[in-house]
Amino acid sequence: MPDQHSLANQLDEQKRKCLDEARPEAVEYQHQRGKLTARERVALLLDDDSFNEFGALVIPDCEGRIEPEHVADGLITGWGTINQRAVLLCSADYTVNGGSNGSLGLKKMQRCFELALAHGVPSVQLLEGVGHRISEGLDSRLFAEGVASIAVQAGLSGWVPTVAAVLGPSFAAMTIVASLCDFVVMVRGTSALGIAPPPLVKAAIGETIDTQALGGADVQANRNGVADYLVDTEADAMAIIRQYLSYFPQNADEKAPVVDAKPPDPDFARSLATLIPEDKRTPYNVKHAIYGIVDQGSVLEVKAGYARNIVCCLARIGGQSIGIIANQTNYLAGALDSPACEKASHFLCLCDAFGIPILSLMDLPGFMVGKDAESSKLARRSARLFYEFARISVPSYTVVLRKAFGAAYMAMNGGRSYKADLSLAWPTAEFAAMNVETAINVAYKRQIASAAEPDKARADITAKVRKNLGPLRAASGFGIDDVISPEQTRDYLLQAMNRSGKRKAGRSGVPRHRHIPPI
Numbered sequence: 001m002p003d004q005h006s007l008a009n010q011l012d013e014q015k016r017k018c019l020d021e022a023r024p025e026a027v028e029y030q031h032q033r034g035k036l037t038a039r040e041r042v043a044l045l046l047d048d049d050s051f052n053e054f055g056a057l058v059i060p061d062c063e064g065r066i067e068p069e070h071v072a073d074g075l076i077t078g079w080g081t082i083n084q085r086a087v088l089l090c091s092a093d094y095t096v097n098g099g100s101n102g103s104l105g106l107k108k109m110q111r112c113f114e115l116a117l118a119h120g121v122p123s124v125q126l127l128e129g130v131g132h133r134i135s136e137g138l139d140s141r142l143f144a145e146g147v148a149s150i151a152v153q154a155g156l157s158g159w160v161p162t163v164a165a166v167l168g169p170s171f172a173a174m175t176i177v178a179s180l181c182d183f184v185v186m187v188r189g190t191s192a193l194g195i196a197p198p199p200l201v202k203a204a205i206g207e208t209i210d211t212q213a214l215g216g217a218d219v220q221a222n223r224n225g226v227a228d229y230l231v232d233t234e235a236d237a238m239a240i241i242r243q244y245l246s247y248f249p250q251n252a253d254e255k256a257p258v259v260d261a262k263p264p265d266p267d268f269a270r271s272l273a274t275l276i277p278e279d280k281r282t283p284y285n286v287k288h289a290i291y292g293i294v295d296q297g298s299v300l301e302v303k304a305g306y307a308r309n310i311v312c313c314l315a316r317i318g319g320q321s322i323g324i325i326a327n328q329t330n331y332l333a334g335a336l337d338s339p340a341c342e343k344a345s346h347f348l349c350l351c352d353a354f355g356i357p358i359l360s361l362m363d364l365p366g367f368m369v370g371k372d373a374e375s376s377k378l379a380r381r382s383a384r385l386f387y388e389f390a391r392i393s394v395p396s397y398t399v400v401l402r403k404a405f406g407a408a409y410m411a412m413n414g415g416r417s418y419k420a421d422l423s424l425a426w427p428t429a430e431f432a433a434m435n436v437e438t439a440i441n442v443a444y445k446r447q448i449a450s451a452a453e454p455d456k457a458r459a460d461i462t463a464k465v466r467k468n469l470g471p472l473r474a475a476s477g478f479g480i481d482d483v484i485s486p487e488q489t490r491d492y493l494l495q496a497m498n499r500s501g502k503r504k505a506g507r508s509g510v511p512r513h514r515h516i517p518p519i
Helices: 004-016 024-031 038-045 102-119 149-155 173-179 196-207 210-216 217-223 234-248 266-272 286-293 338-353 371-375 378-393 405-413 436-443 445-448 453-468 471-476 486-499
Strands: 053-054 077-081 085-092 123-129 162-171 184-188 192-194 227-231 301-304 310-317 320-327 358-364 396-405 421-427 430-432
Touching: 038 077, 038 085, 038 123, 038 234, 038 421, 077 102, 077 234, 077 453, 085 102, 102 123, 102 149, 102 192, 123 173, 162 234, 173 192, 184 217, 184 234, 184 320, 192 210, 192 217, 196 210, 217 227, 227 430, 234 301, 266 286, 266 486, 286 310, 286 320, 286 358, 286 471, 286 486, 310 338, 320 338, 320 486, 338 378, 358 405, 371 378, 396 405, 396 486, 421 471, 421 486, 430 436, 430 445, 430 471, 436 445, 445 453
Parallel strands: 085 123, 123 162, 162 184, 162 192, 184 227, 320 358, 358 396, 396 421, 396 430
Antiparallel strands: 053 077, 077 085, 301 310, 310 320
């Protein structure tokens, strides 16, 4: 019978085999691909010496054969900390069967999800792999029971923050795992997501396409809106994950952390007063308004390249987390179309789930109209934005910068539509049931056409109508709370945030707001 010393040596040797130092050829292979190993990624993401691994000794059994080279079944799992706060982590090992998902690896992943659910800590996935392991998937005895980890992961939605970094080709099961997360980071030029990789696409339907064209980072972030953030390196991906989690509480029952307050960027703060062009048809960059209001360096924009007519970002005011939804007038004039409504709705869910207040910065001519807009199911997708604003329980604040037209005004939390905790307007604001020029061309069409000088008649009518659209008149009917100068915006918002609770009174008993994937 082996003595304790012998058993300890055997255990040490078995654990040593799991480390990168024991697998130099696998490490070199991964480095030649320009990528870090699964363990290097863990070390880069987590606080120093904080990783507490479990499941390292797992080895798959394939048709009765133990496969010792398939260490940890291709998935590194364990506890760690990010900024001294606990997380549960899975890191796929591409050097083991191409990072494919084996039955034991999926059980390890499920264990991570179960622990995150039980202890209320964020779940982080570092993904790279070809999907379900085909050698196991072609055995009905193994495949028939399905994958229980999916249901457990879905249960994390709205309870704890969930994040995925896609660090290489990540297809099939890996894509499902990523798509069920709140926040997905991809690396330009190397990452890819998709239901099936190019070889399976070719085999299934005869289509020939390369990995990047099928589901590369630019495609999935900027065209499809599947990814939330693009980076150039794996190190950048880890830094963004750390930054993203810093805005959120550990779970929906806790409060988001408060950090040291910073004043806004002084250049942008000084330019607020002159940001809005005198010509109401001239676009501008609404991000400059955001930078002039929030703590300097605190903005993290989500889905920046997708639905660019609306900006969704996390930021801080006075060190406190806030979610911002803003119409971007330099793209589609800031009008709301289907992608913009989906993007904003999803972001609202995220913020509401974790008790982060919402700020709407409004300047929009209304909803997009026409055949293409209707074909995009705008009627239903815009309804989701109304619905999400109607059911949020966190404090919300609205500032009208310029145009507040039509039903889109209500969709962006305008006025008393959803009892915003603070409803403000800048002196440049206008409120109307539709775009002024459009309304005048319809309502005064005959009068303008019969005038001796039609252009002058249109200008005179427009000037007369605009007198009834300004913010002072809106405030006189108590449709908004106040009209303020742009430079006062931050102070008003900070005061409101300081007096607001995490949830509105009477709404604490509402069902938890699950952060569902986009429609």
